[in-house]
Amino acid sequence: MTKIEAIIQVSKLDAVKDALQEIGVEGITVFEARGHGRQKGHTEFYRGREYTVDLIPKSKLEIVVADDMVEKVEQAIIAAARTGKIGDGKIFRSRIDEAIRIRNGDRGDSAL
Amino acid sequence: MSGVFLVAVRVCLIMLCLMAVGAQGQTSMQASPSAQTIDSSAKIAALEQAVADAKSSGDNGWMLVCSALVLMMTGPGLALFYGGLVRKKNVLSTMMQSFAMMAIVTLLWGLVAFSLAFAPGNSFIGGLHNVFLRGVGAHPDPDYAATIPLQTFMIYQLMFAIITPALITGAFAERMKFSAMAVFMVLWSLLVYAPMAHMVWGKGGLLNAALGGRFPCLDFAGGTVVHITSGVSALVCALYLKPRLGYPKWPMPPHSVVLSFIGACLLWVGWFGFNAGSALSAGSLATSAFVATHFGAAAATLGWAGAEWLRNGKPSALGAISGAVAGLVAITPAAGFVSPMSAIVIGLAAGIFCYFMVTKVKNAFRYDDSLDAFGVHGAGGTLGALLTGVFASSAVNPMFKDARGNVMPSGLIEGNAHQLVNQLAGIVIAWVLAIVGTLVILKIVDALIGLRVPEDHEIQGLDLSLHGEEGYYWESPA
Numbered sequence: 001m002t003k004i005e006a007i008i009q010v011s012k013l014d015a016v017k018d019a020l021q022e023i024g025v026e027g028i029t030v031f032e033a034r035g036h037g038r039q040k041g042h043t044e045f046y047r048g049r050e051y052t053v054d055l056i057p058k059s060k061l062e063i064v065v066a067d068d069m070v071e072k073v074e075q076a077i078i079a080a081a082r083t084g085k086i087g088d089g090k091i092f093r094s095r096i097d098e099a100i101r102i103r104n105g106d107r108g109d110s111a112l
Numbered sequence: 113m114s115g116v117f118l119v120a121v122r123v124c125l126i127m128l129c130l131m132a133v134g135a136q137g138q139t140s141m142q143a144s145p146s147a148q149t150i151d152s153s154a155k156i157a158a159l160e161q162a163v164a165d166a167k168s169s170g171d172n173g174w175m176l177v178c179s180a181l182v183l184m185m186t187g188p189g190l191a192l193f194y195g196g197l198v199r200k201k202n203v204l205s206t207m208m209q210s211f212a213m214m215a216i217v218t219l220l221w222g223l224v225a226f227s228l229a230f231a232p233g234n235s236f237i238g239g240l241h242n243v244f245l246r247g248v249g250a251h252p253d254p255d256y257a258a259t260i261p262l263q264t265f266m267i268y269q270l271m272f273a274i275i276t277p278a279l280i281t282g283a284f285a286e287r288m289k290f291s292a293m294a295v296f297m298v299l300w301s302l303l304v305y306a307p308m309a310h311m312v313w314g315k316g317g318l319l320n321a322a323l324g325g326r327f328p329c330l331d332f333a334g335g336t337v338v339h340i341t342s343g344v345s346a347l348v349c350a351l352y353l354k355p356r357l358g359y360p361k362w363p364m365p366p367h368s369v370v371l372s373f374i375g376a377c378l379l380w381v382g383w384f385g386f387n388a389g390s391a392l393s394a395g396s397l398a399t400s401a402f403v404a405t406h407f408g409a410a411a412a413t414l415g416w417a418g419a420e421w422l423r424n425g426k427p428s429a430l431g432a433i434s435g436a437v438a439g440l441v442a443i444t445p446a447a448g449f450v451s452p453m454s455a456i457v458i459g460l461a462a463g464i465f466c467y468f469m470v471t472k473v474k475n476a477f478r479y480d481d482s483l484d485a486f487g488v489h490g491a492g493g494t495l496g497a498l499l500t501g502v503f504a505s506s507a508v509n510p511m512f513k514d515a516r517g518n519v520m521p522s523g524l525i526e527g528n529a530h531q532l533v534n535q536l537a538g539i540v541i542a543w544v545l546a547i548v549g550t551l552v553i554l555k556i557v558d559a560l561i562g563l564r565v566p567e568d569h570e571i572q573g574l575d576l577s578l579h580g581e582e583g584y585y586w587e588s589p590a
Contacts, residue, residue, distance in 0.1 A: 044365065045424050047434065047484060048471025051363045 001096040001112065002070045006061045007033060008081040008089040013059040019080040020063070023072050027112065031060040039087040058089065064096055066109045164259070167393075168252075171259040174394035175268055181385025182271035186210050186278050189382050192375030193437075194282055197483050200367040201573025202286045203583040209281040209293060216294060217274045220301055225273060226266050228306035230256070235318040235326065238310045255315050255323060257392040268389060269309070276305055276338045282483030283346030284353050284563075287570055290578050292563045296553055304345065304549040308337045308542060319538045321511055329538030330504050330511065330522065330531065332401065333390035335445025335497045336542040343490020344546035346481060352554050353563055355480030357570050369430050376433035380409055383440045387447035400508055401447040405440065408447075408459035412439020415463020423471075431467070438466035438488050442496030446503060449511070449522060454503035458496060466492050494539055501535035 008016060013030065020028060034055035041054030065073055074091055082088055099111040191207040198206045217225070227242035242248055250261045257265050277297040284293075311317040312331050319336075321328035331337060356364070366372060388402035416435025417427040442462030443455055450458065470487035481487060504523030506512070512520040512528075521528040557563060569577035576582065 045420075045426070045428055046365050046369075046430055048467075048475065049360070049365075051365050 001064055001099055001109065002067055003094045003096050004061075004063045004065065004070065004073055004077070005092045005094070006063075006077050006081070006089065007035065007058050007091075008061065008077070009083070009087060010057050010059050012081040012083075013061075015080040016061065016077055019076040020073065023069075023076050025063060025065060025069070025073060027063065029062045031062075033058045033060040037087075037090065056087070064099060064112060066112055168259045171257075171393045171395075172261065172264055174398065175257075175260050175264050175389060175392065178385035178389025179264070179268045179271050181382045182268070182275065182389065183214070185379050185382035185386060186271070186275045187214055189375050189378035190275065190278050192371045193379060193433075194285065194372075194375070194483050196368040196371030196373070196375065197366040198285050199364055199573070200583060201575055203367065203371075203575065204581050205290065205574035205578055206281070206285055208290065208579060209285075210278040212290075212294060213274050213278040213297060216297060217277065217301055218270060220298060221266075221270045221273050225301055225306050226269065228302065229273070229309040230266075230269065230314050232315050233310065235316060236311060237307050238314050259393055265392070268392075269313075272334060272338060272386070273301060273305060273309070276334075276342050277301060279338070279342040279485055279489055280346045280349060282485035283350040283481050285482040286574065287353060287356050287564055288349075289561070289563060289565050290574075292557050292561050295561065296557050296563075299553045299556070300345065300549065303553065304341055304545055305337070308341050308545055311541065312337050312538065319534075319541065321534075327534045327537035328512070329497075329534050330449055330500050331445040331497065331538060332448040332500075333387045333444045335441070335493045335500065336538045339441050339444060339489040339493025340497065340539060340542035341546045343486045343488070343493055344543050345550040346485030347479065347490055348547055348550040349554065350479050350481040350486065352551070355478075356482065357567060359480045360475075360478065366430065373429060373433055376437060380436055380440060383409070383444075387440075387444060391448055397448055397509060403452050404447045404450055404455035405443050407452045407455040408443030408462070409436045409439045411456040411459030412436060412442065412463035412466075413459075415439070415460040416467045417463075419464050419467045434470070434484070434488065435463040435467065438462045438492045441466075441489055441492035442499065444493070445497045446500040449500060449504035449509050451503075451505060451508055454505070458499045458503065461499065462492050462495055465495055494543075497535050497539050498532070501532040504531065 006016070017028065034057055036054055036056050039056060041052055041056060044051045044053060061077075063073060070093065074093070077091060098107065099109075100107055101111040187210060188207075191210040194210065195203045195207045222245050224240070224243050226245065226248070227240055228238045231238040231241040233239035245263075245266065248262050248266050250263065252258050252260055253262045253265065256262070277300055280297075280300070281288075281293065311319045311325070312329060312334075313320060315323055317323065317325050319325050319327050319329040319331070321330050329336065358364070383405055384402050387405040388398045391398035391401055413432050413436040416438060417432045420431040421427040439459035439462050442458050443450075446455070446458055466488050469491040470484045474481060474484070474487055500523070502524045504511070505526050506519050506522045507526075509522070510519040511522055514520055523531050554563065565574065565577065
């Protein structure tokens with residue numbers, strides 16, 4: 001089992017969710033995040049004082065899938081989320097030791 | 113001969129008696145003036161009373177509405193305006209400061225402060241004639257407002273007394289103890305507000321232009337009494353309490369410009385009660401003040417937004433609403449004395465001037481006047497009081513008459529350069545009273561209870577540390 005974490009533009013969330021549904025992914029968790037890679041922030045002005053905002057709102061997705069799905073999921077996310085500009089985001093892949101369905105105790109791939 | 117004469121006299125007497133009896137409601141047996149004339153006089157007197165009652169009813173209705181409008185300026189107008197400008201963790205404590213004034217100043221006013229401001233006394237302070245609102249009832253006091261009950265005048269003035277200290281809270285937002293603030297405001301209302309109100313608006317007041325003060329300062333709705341005193345006191349407080357933790361390095365942007373926006377709009381509408389209501393009647397002077405107020409606000413909005421657009425490349429919502437407030441402040445002393453076109457000039461000047469006070473000057477001197485009480489009210493009020501001396505026109509409101517009753521020019525442009533001296537007198541007295549009074553009170557309260565919250569309270573936020581509450585509880589479970 002593999003966890004895929006994707007940090008994407010907030011405006012691409014709907015497109016990515018739709019793309020994942022189309023390839024049959026049923027479980028997803030979404031976080032509201034702030035952050036940056038190489039993307040510059042912006043400045044705001046309040047009564048003449050300048051505020052540099054460098055933590056930019058992003059959407060973070062966590063999906064855990066069976067190993068044979070990993071490539072498909074990553075390709076789907078990239079296709080839906082890419083604009084070609086700095087700020088598109090990143091995907092991180094990691095191993096999952098165990099997954100358990102709380103409702104009935106299923107373990108492993110059948111819990112996903 | 114005499115017999116015929118006597119009969120003629122008797123006939124005349126009988127005829128007179130018949131006429132007297134025939135007249136409605138007249139029962140006098142003596143030879144009275146024509147019963148018809150008495151009846152007409154009574155009718156005219158009754159009509160005159162009815163007209164006076166109608167005018168009174170119109171004026172009183174208007175003034176009660178104005179009183180409500182001015183109260184709305186504090187709650188929720190100012191509460192929202194200030195609340196939106198602070199960080200989320202301090203929103204309730206900021207609003208609470210304004211709300212507390214509505215409660216505390218009201219009681220103080222009824223017990224003693226109204227008397228100190230408006231009862232007869234000396235040039236500087238009123239007496240105790242009206243303590244516990246004794247003598248303040250349905251009967252008008254013609255020196256103040258001849259067509260409304262004195263009680264209406266009292267409640268209207270109370271709303272001014274409430275908002276003035278509330279304005280000061282902007283200077284020490286996010287770091288002052290609630291208990292210390294409450295004590296400070298009680299003392300400030302007695303030692304600074306009441307004397308200033310008495311000098312400008314009270315009988316025998318040194319600066320009272322309407323009632324023959326030694327230095328007749330034209331202040332229609334409180335540019336000196338409300339804005340200069342509160343704004344300058346705010347500056348003293350900001351300097352005495354020192355800046356917030358982390359100021360100016362840590363970012364402290366407003367947590368909700370939306371709340372401030374709503375507050376500012378409520379202030380603009382409420383200000384019609386503040387300025388137009390200062391005519392104390394529902395006639396054409398109220399209209400004139402209403403119109404001047406509105407035009408001043410509009411011009412100042414464009415002044416501030418325009419200046420910001422040029423300097424920063426974008427006109428901000430916060431800038432626009434701040435400009436409107438600055439214009440309203442500046443037009444406050446002038447509202448019932450200037451034409452709409454003059455109001456536009458005053459507004460434009462205030463919008464631009466206050467913009468620079470709040471951006472350049474504040475940053476240059478590094479004082480933490482958190483919500484710009486001095487930059488907008490102190491500076492705007494001073495500018496407005498001066499410009500009142502420039503633009504006041506007897507055509508709008510004839511204030512000064514010579515010994516023979518001829519109307520004299522009011523302001524500089526009309527030909528009365530000397531009025532600027534009187535305006536300066538009011539301005540200087542307001543500044544000095546505010547500085548000295550505030551310093552003394554701060555020292556006393558600091559010695560008694562301490563003014564500033566401890567550091568960990570300030571970091572946690574005053575809503576939690578002083579009031580045990582959170583403003584927004586959006587993470588609560590469904």
